[in-house]
Amino acid sequence: MTPRALRKLLDAILIPLLAVLSGLVLMGVLVVVTGKPLWESYQILFTSAFGCKNAATSCSLFTTLERATPLIFTGLSAVVAFRSGMFSIGQEGQYLMGAVMAAYLGYAIHLPYVIHPIVIILASMAAGAVYSWIPGILKVKLGVNELLATIMLNAIATTFTEYMVQYPMRADRGTTAHSPIIDATAFLPSFFQGSRWGVGFIIAVLAVIVVIVYLWRTKSGYEQRMAGQSLKFAFYGGIPSDQAAIRAMVISGALAGLAGAVEVLGVQHRIMTGFSTGLGFDGLTAAILGQTHPIGVFIVAILFAGLRLGAQIGLQIQVHIPQEVGGTIIGFIILFVAARKFYENSIASVRKLLTRNKDIKAKGEGG
Amino acid sequence: MGDFFQVFTFQLLNSGIRLATPILLAALGGALCNKAGVLDLALEAKMLLGAFVGILAAYLLHNTYLGVLVGMLAGGLLGLFFAFLYHKYEVDLVILAIAFNLIILELTVFLMRVLFNNVGSWTDPSIQILPDIQIPLIKDIPVLGDILSGYNAIVYASWLIVVIMYVVLYKTPFGRHIRAVGENKEAAETVGINARMIQTMALTIAGMLAAMGGAFLSVGHLTLFTRNMSDGRGWTAIAAALFGLNHPVWTGLASLFFGFTAAFSVRIQNVTNLDPNLVNMIPNIATLLVLVIIALRTKIWERMARSRFRSKLREEDRAKDIAKSV
């Protein structure tokens, strides 16, 4: 890598890195405040998140990767939307629509192996795409604020999902409603028996590559990025920005819908009450911390999933620190990244201090 | 059919009002911020914080009313911090809100587990639920009595706040300044109004109100704190404020609308086979429609200005043709 490119990369990741470090420091504070051993906690956190003793039977890393998978998809969804200038936070709703579609087609239609999941995935992507197209067209044709529209659509989707689980698709007679388990032909296989990490992750990696190629190597991706960075420039140059924005929303929705399909086909194999656990928002935050770049999303999604898992099976069980510390730290990391000006100001002051010392030294030596 | 009408009892109105209260309080806060030109999406966080601190303070101080007040204080401080970060570091409002929501969600449970021996939800017999207040004369009025009397202090406070907010916003100079800042910040600043301070105050008050709503959930409804008690009510409040076009009274009515549908959906479940979730969708769809209608209105206005100009041009051309032919 050329030194210039390296410099650019460092510039891009400096503040997120500082934010993550600040978050970890804060975790240390919380650990000390609750009277638990500090260094041991850090160790346990990391081994519980990313450790791997036996590939087949006890590998937290694989669990982390599996948990990161939906985040990668919803994060990519947010990246595509943001890069085209659409501040859509509708990943949650689009994800649910995709999941409902997948859960339904999993038992309602019967197709052979390999074909079944492919058809379902395409259908879920379509469901998410349509659900994202709605706020897109409203914004472009009528000027409706996409942030507010997607908030409302998220709420509608959440209630809709609960409805589907509790009534038309209900398969149980108990207190926690759930839909029928999907056909075996629809399953996305996992790599190891007993682990849920599987083909879904491969699809996620593929998605990252596809999004990178799409954004930076295709005409459409170029149009979207220009429209997102400078609408005036895009209009002046003749780029059809309206079409580009709607296309972005459709692709964004498809990715979020894909998240739902993969979660249902690969992990849960059905949907149940309380299916929506805020995965959409987590993907959104991954996109923010990951500097709206697909690779950033990939890394951060794994980081977030790891933090939560490490807190859950490591800190909670071994050191008796409540697992919520994981989510708390993630929240603070987002806060630190959002307040990047704080870091920028501090870095500038440090720089000023260093050059002032240099000047004083120079003057001292000259005079 | 008779089943259907059984649903409409005064019980329904009662629970509707109770269910609406936390939404109403947070929505008023959100509406105030919107009026001041700053979008507050962190209502969920403020509500949850109020719920947690409220019950904790009630327990420690052996007084539920004081607990509620301390909860409100906490919410206010959170709002103040939010405003500080927004103004000082130019943080994006949406990202800031998402961060706050996540932090408070997890941190409240973390603290609960740390303080109370790792429980999943916490209560204590010594905590007194907020008592229902029976208003002396009104309670005896046949129908209205059941509807208007017998709620706890927070419910009545919420009604009072609707009135107070209306009066302040539309009948005092301060309220007018708030609205000016929200509609045209430059115009306000030119005449010497401090926009930053007004927005900070709005965010702080919103924090206090949302926290009061949260306290209602933890000590006014049950005496319990559990993970994610607010359960999306903060977001519902945002919708209610939008639906009520940020006007205190309309927002109040919109919150009641949301509250009644929630009560209605519960009732329906017990009485008929209709699905409660579909009912709950109605207010959200309605809010979305409101957004669309508002946008349409602006678009139509622009179109009309354009077409007025074009018909004027056509007239001018016609006049010229007539002048030529003469």
Added chain:
Amino acid sequence: MVPILEMKGISRYFSSTDVLANDRVDFSVEKGVVHALVGENGAGKTTLMNILYGLIKPDSGEIFIEGKKVRIGHPNDAIKVGIGMVHQHFELVPSFTVAENIKLGIEPTRAGFLNTRAENEDVAQLAQKFGLKIDPQVRVRDLPVGMQQRVEILKVLQRQAKIVILDEPTAVLTPQEVGELSTVVRGLTKLGLTVIFITHKLIEVLDVCDRVSVMRAGRMVGTKAVAETDIPDLAKMMVGREVLLRVKKEPAKMGGVVFESKDASVADISGLAAISHVSFDVHAGEILGIAGVSGNGQTELVEALAGMKPLDGGKFFFKDKDITATNVRARRDLGIAHIPEDRMTVGLNLQTTLDENLIVSRYNQPEYSRMGFLIEKTIRNFVETVIKSFSISAARPGEGISKLSGGNLQKIVLGRELAGSPSLILANQPTRGLDVGSIEFVHKTLVEARDRGCAIVLVSVELEEIMSLADRILIFYRGMIQGELITSQTNEHEVGILMAGGTMEEVRKQKAAAESEVNR
């Protein structure tokens, strides 16, 4: 008699644009008069008034109100000494009523609550006192622009202004509203107030004003009583005789008509005419200059020509084909290039690389993309060609451009727009903010394009640029063509007359007067 306002030796330099906006300016105003402050864009009049109103601090100089020295560091200070300013862009709250806007910040109260009755009465009285008919209870958004301006004026009067500054007040008014404003202004002076009119629309000024001060290039050129001067005289003071840049060029070898505008009209946001019944044509091999003080419709004209704004009336023809309904991309494909006024936010996307900036108008062509994918090789070749032919220093393929100088940025724009041999170039203020070397480069490039047979529409508020580059000149005033002149047969004064709102008749008179001077 001590003048009510005296500004002495005001100087102000802006490092961001390297411009000395005010150069030891002396400005003196008598009490009770309507005093016009005129000049072209960049003459320094707005800066001078912003200093007076406390929006900017001067580098040096003093201000005296009624003989007493004052320090004005903030608009509040200006208001305290009785200065009020009505800006070109109003600062009103649309949903508030007239009275609510006027009383914003100083509302009358009763026991802490708003006293709307007193408010409305106060405002009604105020309006009556100054002869301004207005209904205090109407919402500002329902008022026509002329009335909104009255609200702004009343806002100033409510705060006890003794000196009222009006910044380009007639720019947003219809001719009828201009008449009404004149009546209002006369009324104000009858009551002892002093009015300062910042404007470049001399025609309107002469009717209302008593005295005129002319500024040019940051200096105060002179002050006269209106009775002792006329449009040609003022135009001469406004545009001066400086002949700095003259590009060496051959006379134009004009070809056929490349573009024709028939009766074009475009509305602005509020439904008024931005340009109105504009007809002209451009030939191959000629540079058509569009002169005029900024804000007379030139921007809207260029946007309409580029396809960025739809026509509300009239038609455009390109090589005899009706292109009125075509969009930006279609026009670019036909061979219409556009060098925009704002190179940093419109002409370029500073957040991305040089390559992505250069391909915005051609990425759709078969050599640049296939089956949806961009072809790196073609793009890279193009970038390198442009860098070489325009000697863009410090720019490298694949790199960002945000740190490049204004001159280099404009070279990138030129490189992109001129590649592919366009038939028509729309150049809107192409040398704004550039250093002398870059200006020369741009001029040279445009003349070369013209000599290759390109048709060029050059919009500029710099009269020198127009005079040195354009073969023919159209002068825009209030969205219409005020007149047409052949460059070789005219001079700055004649153009200046039209720029200020004068008519071709006055130009002919001026020409005749000048010729008889020479003959004597």
